[in-house]
Amino acid sequence: MSFLKVEGVSFAYRKERVVDDVNLELKLGDFAAFIGPNGSGKSTLLKLILGYLTPTRGEITLKGQPVADIMDWTRVGYISQQVKDFNQSFPATVREIVGSNLYSKMGLVKFLNQELEKKIYRALELVEMEDFINRKIGNLSGGQQQRIFIARLMVNDPELILLDEPLAGVDIRAQDDFYRIIGKINQEMNKTVIMVSHDIQVISKHANKIICFEGGRAYPHCSQEFSYDDYMHELRRTNLRIIPRHDH
Amino acid sequence: MEFLDYTFMRRALLAGNLVGVIAPLVGVFLNLRRLSLIGHTLSHVALAGVALGLFLGFFPVYTAIIVSILAALAIEKLRRDYRDYAELSLAIILAAGLGLATILISASRQSVGIHSYLFGSISLVGTRDIYMILPLALVIIAVILKYYYGFFYLAFNENEAWLAGVPVRTLNIVFMVIVSVTVALAIRVVGTLLIASLITIPVAAGMQVAWSFKSTIWLSLLFSLTAVNLGLILSFYYNLAPGGTIILAGVVILLLVLLVKKIWFMLRRDL
Ligand SMILES: Nc1ncnc2c1ncn2[C@@H]1O[C@H](COP(=O)(O)OP(=O)(O)O)[C@@H](O)[C@H]1O
Numbered sequence: 130m131s132f133l134k135v136e137g138v139s140f141a142y143r144k145e146r147v148v149d150d151v152n153l154e155l156k157l158g159d160f161a162a163f164i165g166p167n168g169s170g171k172s173t174l175l176k177l178i179l180g181y182l183t184p185t186r187g188e189i190t191l192k193g194q195p196v197a198d199i200m201d202w203t204r205v206g207y208i209s210q211q212v213k214d215f216n217q218s219f220p221a222t223v224r225e226i227v228g229s230n231l232y233s234k235m236g237l238v239k240f241l242n243q244e245l246e247k248k249i250y251r252a253l254e255l256v257e258m259e260d261f262i263n264r265k266i267g268n269l270s271g272g273q274q275q276r277i278f279i280a281r282l283m284v285n286d287p288e289l290i291l292l293d294e295p296l297a298g299v300d301i302r303a304q305d306d307f308y309r310i311i312g313k314i315n316q317e318m319n320k321t322v323i324m325v326s327h328d329i330q331v332i333s334k335h336a337n338k339i340i341c342f343e344g345g346r347a348y349p350h351c352s353q354e355f356s357y358d359d360y361m362h363e364l365r366r367t368n369l370r371i372i373p374r375h376d377h
Numbered sequence: 378m379e380f381l382d383y384t385f386m387r388r389a390l391l392a393g394n395l396v397g398v399i400a401p402l403v404g405v406f407l408n409l410r411r412l413s414l415i416g417h418t419l420s421h422v423a424l425a426g427v428a429l430g431l432f433l434g435f436f437p438v439y440t441a442i443i444v445s446i447l448a449a450l451a452i453e454k455l456r457r458d459y460r461d462y463a464e465l466s467l468a469i470i471l472a473a474g475l476g477l478a479t480i481l482i483s484a485s486r487q488s489v490g491i492h493s494y495l496f497g498s499i500s501l502v503g504t505r506d507i508y509m510i511l512p513l514a515l516v517i518i519a520v521i522l523k524y525y526y527g528f529f530y531l532a533f534n535e536n537e538a539w540l541a542g543v544p545v546r547t548l549n550i551v552f553m554v555i556v557s558v559t560v561a562l563a564i565r566v567v568g569t570l571l572i573a574s575l576i577t578i579p580v581a582a583g584m585q586v587a588w589s590f591k592s593t594i595w596l597s598l599l600f601s602l603t604a605v606n607l608g609l610i611l612s613f614y615y616n617l618a619p620g621g622t623i624i625l626a627g628v629v630i631l632l633l634v635l636l637v638k639k640i641w642f643m644l645r646r647d648l
């Protein structure tokens with residue numbers, strides 16, 4: 130049985146299909162990369178997998194269960210493309226930010242107890258940020274904040290992790306840290322990960338499946354229909370930033 | 378401590394301290410969500426509620442509560458349905474509230490009492506007010522404690538709070554009701570003109586020096602209660618409107634906090 134199955138899924142916000150007859154299968158422990166130009170439907174497919182949007186056609190199942198029936202949102206950990214759009218002067222500590230994601234695990238009164246505090250600490254250890262637990266979120270760098278957001282989803286021990294362009298605007302060194310942590314979550318903890326990235330060269334070193342998007346269609350392994358050269362050409366045409374693997 | 382000998386002053390202090398607790402509690406979330414204009418709007422709507430009560434001969438605090446809850450629910454609906462016009466809808470409701478208040482006050486025969494609702498009054502806080510403020514303030518505190526991390530997530534990132542299982546729609550409505558009741562209850566103590574300031578100023582001071590969300594709340598409470606008690610006592614001895622003395626005390630605290638912070642940074646730089 131496949132872990133995640135996307136079968137003939139289409140979706141339209143208005144008339145025009147932005148996800149068009151997508152088929153995709155992932156096994157437990159896969160690390161899949163979604164790449165493709167802006168507007169090709171990557172984010173929309175993530176929201177469909179999350180169950181936030183409902184397909185107009187087709188079905189998505191997680192361990193055989195339709196995602197539409199999953200009411201526990203925390204089974205899937207998701208970092209949206211807009212995650213950084215918060216008030217940077219917000220007076221909250223890392224502990225409070227990570228802890229807030231345990232909302233559904235808090236009791237009648239929505240506060241943190243000892244057991245939940247431990248979960249926060251363990252999640253921060255995982256992203257190697259436990260020393261920052263009492264720091265204000267706005268005082269951290271972009272890369273550190275991104276790791277806090279990973280910890281925030283890991284506190285709930287999700288089965289599937291969806292990351293939408295988490296490395297946009299993060300410098301190269303922080304990217305290495307990020308991939309090391311995602312690698313740990315993917316390989317040691319055997320979590321299935323889907324990550325959207327524009328940096329095909331770097332992500333193809335880490336992911337075991339590359340799925341290319343164009344015009345709402347997904348091409349597994351970027352085979353036949355969609356070649357690597359096509360993709361690079363498209364990247365250049367749409368003026369997207371390409372970060373070289375070696376910077377010399 | 379001569380002021381404690383007077384029953385009206387003890388009542389004013391009790392009402393003032395209760396309002397001094399709920400105003401910054403609500404205010405922290407309101408300000409961080411950048412919705413402080415809502416407090417401003419609701420205070421004008423509450424004035425219309427007061428005027429309606431004076432006009433019809435009901436206890437004005439009752440009508441103020443009902444009218445501001447209705448307005449708050451309308452604001453929440455407009456905020457959800459017309460995101461791009463949120464500010465415009467607030468401006469419209471504020472104008473309508475103030476217009477209505479003016480007409481009702483001028484049409485009312487009892488308009489002499491309006492003064493105390495505009496600027497607050499310590500001698501007019503009656504037992505009836507206490508019976509109203511005490512239970513409602515306790516309910517508001519309980520609701521904020523119960524949904525603490527839910528309101529926290531809504532303040533941090535309203536669009537993504539559902540990801541953690543926060544019931545966004547319900548909590549938004551609960552929050553708006555709490556804000557409107559707080560505004561209506563504060564009328565007696567600071568008056569409609571200065572409620573929005575009581576909700577904002579102590580929180581602004583708290584945010585200057587806070588190191589976490591929890592400390593923001595505690596510091597805002599500390600500054601708010603200091604301002605309320607200082608203001609009420611000054612108002613007693615110098616026979617001034619309490620709304621003004623409370624808010625000015627708050628402003629002085631905010632300025633002191635800014636000054637201390639500045640000196641602290643200068644000292645640290647020199648070390
Ligand atoms: N909320 C929305 N309402 C209407 N159209 C949308 C919405 N979100 C995305 N789209 C459109 O759907 C298409 C696919 O968008 P998206 O999935 O975000 O692409 P990608 O993540 O690959 O850049 C684009 O044409 C975009 O304009």
Ligand SMILES: [Mg+2]
Pocket residue numbers: 171172173210293
């Ligand atoms: Mg996208």
